[in-house]
Amino acid sequence: MTDFSDAFAAAIGLVLGLDTSLTEIVGLSLRVSLTAVAIAAFIGLPVGAAIALFRFPGRFFFVVATNALMGMPPVVVGLIVYLLLSRAGPFGVFGLLFTPTAMIVAQVLLVTPIIAALTRQVIEDLWIEYEEQMRSLGAGPGRAVPALLWDGRFTLITAILAGFGRASAEVGAVMIVGGNIDHVTRVMTTSIALEVSKGNLALALGLGMILLVLSASINAAAYLIQHNTKRWHA
Amino acid sequence: MTAPLDDTSILPLELTDVSFAAGGNRLIKDVTLRFEPGLKTVMIGPNGAGKSLFLRLCHGLLQPTQGSIRWQQETGADRHQAMVFQRPVMLRRSVAANIDYALKLRQISRRDRGDIIDRVLHQTGLRRLADQPARVLSIGEQQKLALARAWALEPQVLFLDEPTASLDPAAIHSVEEIIAAIHDAGTRIIMTTHDLGQARRIADEVLFINRGRILEAAPADRFFNAPENDLAQAFLRGELLW
Amino acid sequence: MKRVILMALMTTVIGLLPGPALAAEKFxxxxxxxxxxxxxxxxxxxxxxxxxxxxxxxxxxxxxxxxxxxxxxxxxxxxxxxxxxxxxxxxxxxxxxxxxxxxxxDFIIVGPENDPANILGLKSVVDGLAQIAATKSFFVSRGDDSGTHKKELSIWKMTGIDAAKASGTWYREAGAGMGATLNTASAMPAYTFSDRGTWLKFENRGGLRLMTESDPLLLxxxxxxxxxxxxxxxxxxxxxxxxxxxxxxxxxxxxxxxxxxxxxxxxxxxxxx
Structure with a gap:
């Protein structure tokens, strides 16, 4: 049990000491994951809504694919992005491997299926309720998409948070495509993996606690916004 | 009023041998009817007779499996009709924004939208609720909002499917007043109800439907005083039909 | 309202996108x-x-x-x-x-304090590994095709024992880095083959201690x-x-x-x- 008290002390020490490398790591983690989630939402929300509302050949394939991709191991996504961005790969000329951009690309691939799949579910349910009214008003599925996304916003926030959870917690993908380079691509999860490999279990656990607190704060903020506005909009 | 005066009327609406089947069951059978402009038509009949289906076919939400439904003026017919459902579906936004959304779909300019919203909120007594979220309104208020939203579109024909089914008497009264006002402003009313009292109060013309078949179509006076069809007579006496 | 949120979202995305690396930075x-x-x-x-x-x-x-x-x-x-x-x-x-x-x-062999294979003090690393195999004492290998792993395999080869055949019994392949492998060895506890640098810096030793060193083969x-x-x-x-x-x-x-x-x-x- 001393590991836990040591970890707690390590976490407090890191936070109180305002360790500059810690703030750098936390800052990069947030920058990478929030950017990835924003891009993934930008793609996943409309794509999920489109799969929900339109009947097209291959739709079944899309539904199964997005659901299956939700469970894709981050390491595999990392490997794919690595092969794509490697100098020997098709996008090698951009020299993006081992940069934060590469990490964002990997996380976008991880998070988009989650947001798309959950959006599809939410919008499908909403469309059952709205379809006749919307069509009566002259809005077919295409024109209804923005209104449906807006009306589903409280549930969709949860979908986006699920995406953020996956992005901020994964280590496999960012480790491979970022390389865990100190001051360049080192984020919370890769630092934790590094400290574990050095045998600094207390420090690793301390970093884990900070990550947990960060993630909890973001979720709490989202919940409060959701709760307060939801009451207002029933 | 923004509706151009030279708009040609989409009425009359003509149904020829219309049938609708789902899952092998014929739910609407061989309906031939003509809706002329001007009147208030109320369709009555027992639950499950096909009233709602009938309205949805007329409104174009469903396609008949047989027969044809034709407006005299087919082009733009969609733009000149509206429907109010038994359970109003309100978007998660303010009362005014709900009307605004419907107007936006009809490509009405932003400046005109403001005036129209003001007017219909005033006419339906919802003005003080304009900025309230629509979903927190009572069911009665929501139904009034649904009427305001439909009215804002200045339809030539308004379909109403049991618009007062779950309302209290005061709300029923104001909804009926609004329907009358919409009619007075020049809109053809076609509605369903299972409330005979309401049918008496509103109808100029009555359609009696049972098991997907229109059994009697008559002016309201004649229908309520001397119905010809024996099932219609039984229905008016308050007997259960099945 | 919707427009404001959309704008905020866009600004965030653009703001968060990593800018081009500072041109001045040489790396x-x-x-x-x-x-x-x-x-x-x-x-x-x-x-x-x-x-x-x-x-x-x-x-x-x-x-x-x-x-x-x-x-x-x-x-x-x-x-x-x-x-x-x-x-x-x-x-x-x-x-x-x-x-x-x-x-x-140089490389070293570390193992549990109670030394079940009795290798402490042996000069020859080949003899040490042979005794570990003979007593079927737990041994954790990196198993990750790393330089350390390759070195370990080359010494097994000299013992004439096919350790890979015992994989899953007393011979365990971690498929992990040195630190992770040491963590595993310390938890089991088991013998393992490590580089000296990682071992010296390693803090989660538990009951592990240095067993074999200084054989010229271990350079x-x-x-x-x-x-x-x-x-x-x-x-x-x-x-x-x-x-x-x-x-x-x-x-x-x-x-x-x-x-x-x-x-x-x-x-x-x-x-x-």
């Missing part, structure tokens, strides 16, 4: 082994190089197998690993320009190679070569020599002049 990428990184050597000596040349070094640490793979793909500029035959093959195949000796450290030489710019034209050959020149120079060699872990010298410079 190259070094791909090396986890064991070197975990030992803490880079943290100590790389700032000296940066101070002298203004060039920053971005270190990617993986197992030797993957390090060579990354280098072959041209995703790094300099390779610094410790498996001489692989390195020579790398150069012979034209992926690298020239292999330079840099330094060496672990490191080589440094510039990736061939003819094969990968984007390679930062000038900066990479500057680093190689520095680390094999008296100054670089002295820095390696001066590095101490818990008061002990961890790496022994051996660049040829």
């Amino acid at each position: 190259f990428t070094l791909v090396g082994t986890t064991s070197t990184d975990n030992s803490g050597l880079y943290e100590k000596i790389l700032p000296l190089f940066t101070a002298r040349t203004g060039i920053k070094v971005r270190v990617v640490s993986v197992g030797t197998g993957r390090a060579i793979n990354i280098a072959k793909n041209g995703d790094a500029d300099v390779l610094l690993v410790h498996h001489k035959t692989s390195e020579e093959k790398f150069v012979a195949e034209g992926y690298g320009l020239k292999r330079y000796d840099v330094m060496y450290n 672990n030489p490191y080589g440094v190679i510039l990736i061939n710019p003819k094969r990968h034209p984007h390679v930062k050959a000038k900066m990479g070569q500057a680093f190689i020149d520095w680390i094999t120079s008296p100054e670089g060699q002295a820095a390696i020599k001066a590095y101490r872990i818990n008061g002990r010298q961890a790496f022994f410079p051996n660049a040829k002049k």
